[in-house]
Amino acid sequence: MKTHTYNYYTRSQALAANYVWFDYLSYLHRLQTSSFASYHRHFRRGFHQPIYLTLPIVIQFIYHTVTMKITTVGITILNDQILSLTTCTQLYVYPIKALRGIKLKSARIGPQGIAHDRTFMLFQVSEPDGELKKMQVDSHPQCALFEQEFSGGNISVRYHDPENQDQDEQPLVIPLIVDTATLAKINVNLHGSAPSSAYSMGSPYEDWFTARFGSPIRLVYIGDGKRAVLGDTLPPKKHQQTTQNGKGGWLSSLTSYVTGRGQEGKPWITFTDVAPLLVTSESSLHDVSARLPADQPMPMYKFRPNIVVDGQGEEAWAEDLWAELTFNNKHKLLLTGNCVRCVSLNVDYETGKPAVGELGSVLKKLMKDRRVDTGSKWSPVFGRYAFPAVMQDSQGASFELRVGDEVEVTKRNAERTVWDWPGL
Template sequence: MTMKITTLYVYPIKALRGIQLQSARIGPQGIAYDRTFMLFQVSEPNEELKKMQVDSHPQCALFEQQLSDGVISVQYHGPEIEHRDEQPLSVPLTPNTATLSTIKVNLHGSAPSSAYSMGSPYDDWFSARFGFPVKLVYIGDGKRTVLGDTLPPKRQQPAAHAKGGWLSSLTSYVNGKGEEEKPWITFTDVAPLLVTSESSLHDVSDRLPPDEPMPMYKFRPNIVVDGEGEEAWAEDLWAELTINKKHKLLLTGNCVRCVSLNVDYETGKPAVGELGSVLKKLMKDRRVDAGSKWSPVFGRYAFPVVLQASQGENFELRIGDEVEVTKRNTERTVWDWPGL
C-alpha cells in the first residue's frame, strides 16, 4: 500500500531545533544545507573541541532556527532575563570561506575533516547563552567518511528496469572529473538522511499518558512517512523506498537511540514525569539491533540514489509525495560504525 510523506525537517545547525519544510531538494548529502554547521564546546586549557548534541548538551533544544533569503536566523528561548526579546542571530547559509580559518574536526570517529571556524560574533553569541566557550563550525568543502561495513551503501551492477535500462542501485555518483566518488557526509551522524514512520510514533505515544503524546521532532528525522498499511516498526526491514515511482532511497542501517529522547524542549533539561522516561520504555522491547544491543531502535538511515551530482541530478520531495516500500530485508541489519 502507498504511504505519503507527512513531514520534512532540515537542521542547518546540528543539534538545534529542526525546521519543517514543505519541500526539500535532495542530493548525495541528503537535504540541501542539512547539518552544514555544528557547535563545539571549547574545553580549557588545551582548547579541545567537544561535540555538542542534544544528549550531552540538552540546552541546544532552546535554540530555534529558521531559513530566509540565504540566512539562518537563530532565536534563543532560554529562561535568562537578559536574553529575552532579543534580536535573533543571523548566520549566512553559505559563508565566504576565504575569510575563515580552517580547523580539523573529528566527529564519531570519521577521519579528521577539514572545516571552518566562523569566529566572532557567532562564537560570542552562542557562548553568552550557553555560559561557556562555544565555537560555531562550518563544514564548507569538508567531507566526512562513511565508516563501517554495513552503513555505506553497496555499489551494485546496473539493473534493467521493465521500461528501459537504468542504474537502480547506483549509490555513489559521478563527480566533475567523470570519476565515481564514494559516499560522504556533512555533520550528519552517520548517513545523509533519517527516515521515520508515524505508525511507530503512535506505538511510542501509546506507552505514555494520553495527554502527553511523544512528539516526532524529538527523534530528529529528515523524512517522516505516515506508515499507511504498514504496522508499527515495519521499517526495521525496509531496504528501499521509492518516492513518486521514480526517486529511490536505500535504507542501510538502524538509528539507535540515546537520552536525547528524554529532553524537554521548553526547559532545555531532562523532562520530568513519563516524558522523561521514553528511552527506558523503549529499552524494554526495541533493543532489536545485535550490533548495538543496549540501545533501542527508532527509524532507518538512508542514502538517496543520485546518479550525476556534478550535473545537478538531485530531486525534490514534497509533503504528500507517495512512498512505496520496493525492497525489504529478510533479516535485520546490524549496526556497524567503528567506535560509536
C-alpha cells in the same frame, strides 16, 4: 475438463519454469488480472515451444494466484515481498546540528541528503587544554532552546531563555553559504570520522553562542570538507551517489549542496551522524505515544528525522526491515542501517533539561522491547538511515520531495540489519 499439454525437451527446462514463474506473476500483476484464462493466454505467449506443465508448476500457480492480493491501499503480496503505498507527511532540516529542526513543505534531496543539512556544528572548548567537544542534544540539552529558520540566503537563530520567556532579542543571522577564504581552518572529529577540512566561523557568531551557553563555543562550518562513511553503512557501489566540491568557497559549495552535480569520488557526508538521511514512521511513533499518558504524546521532532512517512497499511516497527523506498514511482532511497537511540529522547525542549515525569523516561520505555539491533544491543531502535540511490533522470544527482508525495516500500530485508559503525 480440457487439458493443455506442453512439451519440455530437457528436465533442466522444466526446472527453469520455476524461476521464470515470478516474472510472469509480475507481468500478470501489471495487467491487474488473476484469472487463469488471462494468465494462461499470457503464459503461452511467452513460449514458442510446446512444453509439459509439470505438477510443481501447477501447485505454484494455485498457491500464488490465491495469495496474490491487490487492495485499494496498494498492498501487494508477491514473491514474499510486501509493497505498500504510504505518504511523506513531514520534512525536517537542521542547518546547525543539534539545534531545533526547520520544518519544510518541500526539500531538495541530493547525495548528501537535504540541501544545507548539518553543514554547521557547535563544539565546546574544554579548559584548560582547548580540546573541542562535540555538542549534541544528549550531552548538551540546552541546544534544544535554540530555534533556527531560513531567512533568504541566511539562517536566523533565536534563543528561547526559559528564565526570561518575555525577552525579545535580535536573532543571530548566519549566511547559508560561506566564503571560506578568510576563515581559519580547524580540526574536528565526529564519531571517528573527521572532515577533510572545516572552518571556524569566529566573531561575532561564536561570541553569541558563548554568551548563551556560558562557556567558550566554536561554530564550525564544513565548507568543502567531507566526512567518510565508516563500517558497512554504505549501499552497494552500483547504487552510490557522490559529488565532489571544487577547491573552496561559496561557489563550489553551492554547486554541491543545491544542484548535487559534481565529479564522482568516494561517497561522503556532512555533519550528519552516519548517513545523509534519517527516515521515521508515524505508525511507530503512535506505538511510542501509547506508552505515555494520553495527554502527553511523544512529538516526532524529538527523534530528529529528515523524512517522515505516515506508515499507512504498515504495522508499527515495520520499517525495521525496509530496504528501499520509492518516491513518486521514480526516486529511490536505500535504507542501510538502524538509528539507535540515546537520552536525547528524554529532553524537554521548553526547558533545555531532562524532562520530568513520563516524558523523561521515554528511552527506558523503549529499552524494554526495542533493543532489536544485535550490533548495538543496549540501545533501542527508532528509524532507518538512508542514502539516495543513483538517479537516472536529467537532474542527475538531486530531486524535489514534497510533503504529500507518494512513497512506496519497494524492497524489504529478510532480517534486520546490524549496526557496525566502529566505536559508536
